[in-house]
Amino acid sequence: MIVEVYRGKRLSVEKKRVALPDGRTHERVIVHPGSAVAMLPIEGEFCYLIRQYRFAVGEYICEAPAGTIDEGEEPEAAAHRELIEEIGMRAGTLIPRGFIYPSPGYTDEKIHLYEARHLAPSAEYRMDEDELIEAVRVRTAEIPAMIRDGRITDAKTICLAYRCLR
């Protein structure tokens, strides 16, 4: 039995009776925020990240460009679209770097990761009007220190660095 306890424009919450592999059942809450893409754009010795105000945590954080996949959209198409929207760049090459589950304890959200290469400024650049975003160019060699000292706290960005830069 599944009960939808909340449905918003993007995110919904379901309560359901879950059967475990051993046959027992439990009531669980599952958040469905939709799936997403996150990209690490790399050009020469530099990466492009964004500084973005995140209302949920109440601060600006430093993270990789990312966004929700639209209905019916392929993950790779979403990756191209978000790179243009967030940093104004078109990627000549997108290298798939697998996916991650950001918080599998309560959500089925899946984030597809890509390394973005061969970047060129996009003529289609238009910033999402409800996001406060600033693109920042960071020396790739500096990213491990930023992750270790807490300048980068965003999980998907750390996972991208792990999968793309090692």
Place this chain on the structure above:
Amino acid sequence: MIVEVYRGKRLSVEKKRVALPDGRTHERVIVHPGSAVAMLPIEGEFCYLIRQYRFAVGEYICEAPAGTIDEGEEPEAAAHRELIEEIGMRAGTLIPRGFIYPSPGYTDEKIHLYEARHLAPSAEYRMDEDELIEAVRVRTAEIPAMIRDGRITDAKTICLAYRCLR
């Protein structure tokens, strides 16, 4: 204005009108699952991970021991408690490795990370009865390959590996 649209035992969902730093306001949905801890237990050449059935994603995944912080509990106390509950080990030393935001686009969840050292079997071992967990001992040197080839897809586990093993 904040409207609570759902409240469960652990997780609640709020809709609120958010003021951005530039003065504009937007309606946003924020999921509050509570804060958590995740630990990478390391002993000699081995790490302890768990294989756990995650109903939200419908599969067993390989991840670091972790859990929600109880009300009024210190993160470090939660880390000790969860290590005992999930792998039956007491940690002589917990080294703080900062925190991560697993999905700052819609949730304020924060996961405090620890490297757990000087492990000893705990007499208090009792498994959480609503979790299906199996502790697995993994060669630490194998973890980077497991992260790259997708045997590890859990974000907090990858972040722990980044902060503890480099």
